[in-house]
Amino acid sequence: MEEKALPIVITGHIDHGKSTLIGRLLYDTGILKEDRYQEITASSSLLGKETEFAFVLDALEEEREKGITIDTTQIYFQTPKRKYVIIDAPGHKEFLRNMITGASYADAAVLIIDSNEGIMEQTKRHGYLLSMVGIKDICVLINKMDLVGYSKDIYDRVVAGMKDFFGNLSLRPRFYIPISALKGNNVAKRDPSITWYEGPCLFEALDELEFKTFEERPFRFPVQDVYRIGNEKIVAGRIESGEVAVGETVYLLSKGLRVKIKEIRKFLEDNIQTASYGESIGLIVEGANGIKRGDILSGDNNVRTVKDFDANLFWFYGEYNKGDKIQIKCTTQESYCSLSITEKFDPATMDKKKEGLHHLEIGEIAKAKIKLRKKIAIDTFSYIPEMGRFILEKNGIPVGGGIIV
Secondary structure, three states: OOOEEEEEEEEEOOOOHHHHHHHHHHHHHHOOOOOHHHHHHHHHHHHHHOOOOOOHHHHHHHHHHHHOOOOOOOOEEOOOOOOOEEEEEOOHHHHHHHHHHHOOOOOOOOEEEEEOOOOOOOHHHHHHHHHHOOOEEEEEEEEHHHOOOHHHHHHHHHHHHHHHHHHHHOOOOEEEEOOOOOEEOOOOOOOOOOOOOOOOHHHHHHHHOOOOOOHHHOOEEEEEEEEEEEEEEEEEEOOOOOOOEEEOEEEEEEOOOOEEEEEEEEEOOEOOOEEOOOOOOEEEEHHHHHHHOOOOEEEOOOOOEEEEEEEEEOOOOOOOOOOOOEEEEEEOOEEEEEEEEEEEEOOOOOOOOOOOOOEEEOOOOOEEEEEEEEEEOOOOOOOHHHEEEEEEEOOOEEEEEEEEO
């Protein structure tokens, strides 16, 4: 089986060095070839600059526009330990929407800060967004240390400010690394010239981050459809966590029943004994009369089956006013619902709004209690993402979404 890449998001205030860092990562891991590096060096010289790794992303984007298939939203690199994929976050709205809808998912984050400028508004906003989508594995990079003479005092000041900020969000980044993305200090390997720093370089820190292995979580199988082929009833869906085996007994949550897995079916495969997270399969299940789309098969009976829950919301189309008829979709489960907004945030600054808690506009972020007409089965987003994210629809049109906390 091909090794999976750990998905990370790299974010930070504009001009704090995100593009330069990504270019450096590609060069230090051999993805950026020497001939392209020489081209970038020559281009930088013409502009009177040192080698500007930010040009790497510009070059990739130009090639993509010419029709060359290069996905600049998912960039792969590899350390000696494992593979990584950078999930690009071009803006906070795109990032939130992609995480909520499942278009992308990140296990960990790298937040980059210019040592000279320190903590900016966008730095704080990105910190808030990371907390809202449940990303807790965070590496903070204090960049451009070469421009401040590798000053420990400046590093300490930035770190102290970030610790105060993250403390208010109940986040505790594991690493604060002084780097120069331009020079390569403390990126792929430790820089002994920064004598006062004894921690890991970026690659070493990344390699210590947790890879969320959803195969090891309890079995969750939202039923997408039920097909009859001859005398057989095949229950189709995708395994969102855990694994299942022929002969195993699982729970049909909507009825509180224990049912037995008689067969596992996969396209063009025979005699399947097991299936695991991420696989789309068909099941033949004994004792599951009346099973239908929207039901959940679970390996344990500890799933929360609720009519209300707390969530972080992101509104991305039209407006919401109290009393609007809203439908929620979580996996294949559906119900009408109402929203009780407890906090609302300015999308530009993430400052709390004290007024207008009965109304949402495009781009607004809120904390809310969701009250459902009928029960659904849920997990928190940080535990099992697909069981912990949802879409909100108004008149059949997706208007918002959120994650369960």
